[in-house]
Amino acid sequence: MNIGMVCFPTYGGSGVVATELGIALANKGHKVHFMSYSQPFRLNIFNENLFYHEFNVNDYPLFDYQPYESVLASKIVDVAVYEQLDVLHVHYAIPHDSVAYTAQQILKSKKMKLPYVTTLHGTDITLVGRDPAFEPVIRFSLNHSNAITSVSESLKKDTLKTFKIDNKITVIPNFINIKDYESGHDYCVKRKYAPHNEKIMVHMSNFRKVKRVEDVIKTFDIVRKQLPAKLMLVGDGPERQGIELLIRQLNLQHDVVLVGKINDPKEILSIADLFILPSETESFGLAALEAMAMKVPVISTNSGGLPEVNIEGKTGFLSNVGDVDQMAANSLKLLSNPTLLQQFSHNAFEHAKNFDIENILPLYVKVYNEIINAEAIA
Numbered sequence: 142m143n144i145g146m147v148c149f150p151t152y153g154g155s156g157v158v159a160t161e162l163g164i165a166l167a168n169k170g171h172k173v174h175f176m177s178y179s180q181p182f183r184l185n186i187f188n189e190n191l192f193y194h195e196f197n198v199n200d201y202p203l204f205d206y207q208p209y210e211s212v213l214a215s216k217i218v219d220v221a222v223y224e225q226l227d228v229l230h231v232h233y234a235i236p237h238d239s240v241a242y243t244a245q246q247i248l249k250s251k252k253m254k255l256p257y258v259t260t261l262h263g264t265d266i267t268l269v270g271r272d273p274a275f276e277p278v279i280r281f282s283l284n285h286s287n288a289i290t291s292v293s294e295s296l297k298k299d300t301l302k303t304f305k306i307d308n309k310i311t312v313i314p315n316f317i318n319i320k321d322y323e324s325g326h327d328y329c330v331k332r333k334y335a336p337h338n339e340k341i342m343v344h345m346s347n348f349r350k351v352k353r354v355e356d357v358i359k360t361f362d363i364v365r366k367q368l369p370a371k372l373m374l375v376g377d378g379p380e381r382q383g384i385e386l387l388i389r390q391l392n393l394q395h396d397v398v399l400v401g402k403i404n405d406p407k408e409i410l411s412i413a414d415l416f417i418l419p420s421e422t423e424s425f426g427l428a429a430l431e432a433m434a435m436k437v438p439v440i441s442t443n444s445g446g447l448p449e450v451n452i453e454g455k456t457g458f459l460s461n462v463g464d465v466d467q468m469a470a471n472s473l474k475l476l477s478n479p480t481l482l483q484q485f486s487h488n489a490f491e492h493a494k495n496f497d498i499e500n501i502l503p504l505y506v507k508v509y510n511e512i513i514n515a516e517a518i519a
């Protein structure tokens with residue numbers, strides 16, 4: 142198959158999913174053409190089946206807001222014609238599904254068919270999508286997508302609640318490549334960050350409000366008062382400055398490491414004892430799954446799709462949003478009991494295996510085949 146893949150290249154789950162999916166498809170012999178305004182950060186490998194088509198959203202003095210959608214639609218049309226795409230896969234509904242629809246209509250006028258699948262990732266529905274200003278466009282273009290997939294049952298429910306969608310939504314969960322996670326804990330690196338055998342908690346996100354990074358700090362503050370511990374914050378984003386301030390106010394600066402953005406979280410996860418994700422909403426929580434694949438139990442909220450990933454009392458614990466006391470109590474329960482921690486670590490890895498790419502990839506390929514065949518008949 143010749144597949145066009147559109148995603149945001151920035152640090153964030155949807156770009157990671159698109160990139161890892163594209164790489165997996167390329168490894169199976171499909172040709173995958175990425176289209177983005179800059180190179181998706183995990184698309185850093187050389188593979189004869191992977192192609193990257195960059196487009197420039199020029200800085201014309203006339204525009205306060207640059208016409209991203211028009212440039213992307215033109216790029217899709219160009220790639221579809223010259224690379225003979227069979228199918229287009231767009232990640233994140235806003236604005237990619239309406240752009241895909243536009244490109245499809247332009248191609249139709251050239252007597253070319255390009256079915257597209259839209260994957261809903263989360264904030265495109267739960268935050269941005271809730272803005273009534275987007276409603277007519279999202280509803281129209283989702284109803285015209287040849288297929289819609291959502292990364293969790295919870296996100297599917299949210300979408301159906303928010304928009305009047307007549308189209309079917311297929312749930313295809315996020316995935317990891319379990320083979321990549323088989324390395325064990327790296328005790329040499331661990332000693333650098335925890336020289337006195339402190340327990341290591343890790344949080345990883347793009348530091349937006351929805352991630353509630355302040356709850357990570359407040360939870361850690363309670364934990365650290367009970368046992369020696371370090372916190373590693375991976376990522377960066379709009380909330381970082383406030384978070385740094387809070388760390389200093391609580392006098393935690395000697396026990397919290399702000400690692401910044403990293404491409405591959407496996408190394409840091411390999412030294413973690415516990416992962417914490419206290420999000421306000423989380424359609425899936427790919428970061429939690431990546432931690433579990435690295436045998437790290439998860440302390441999370443119970444919002445959105447997190448209960449589909451993190452299993453209460455088995456792979457970790459779930460609390461109501463904002464309940465830092467309970468998140469701290471649950472962290473301490475695990476960190477102070479090596480046998481329990483070991484058991485949860487084992488459970489986390491076993492559960493993560495269900496989300497291995499080898500189980501998930503065929504679900505996407507099935508959707509592609511269905512819409513290609515439907516278009517061929519139409």
Ligand code: GMT
Nearest residue numbers: 153154155262263264423424425426427
């Ligand atoms: O919140 C992020 O990390 C970014 C965002 C995105 O779309 O780039 O992530 C969403 O998509 C991920 C991949 O499907 C999901 O694992 C995240 O749960 C989801 N984020 C939220 O719903 C807040």
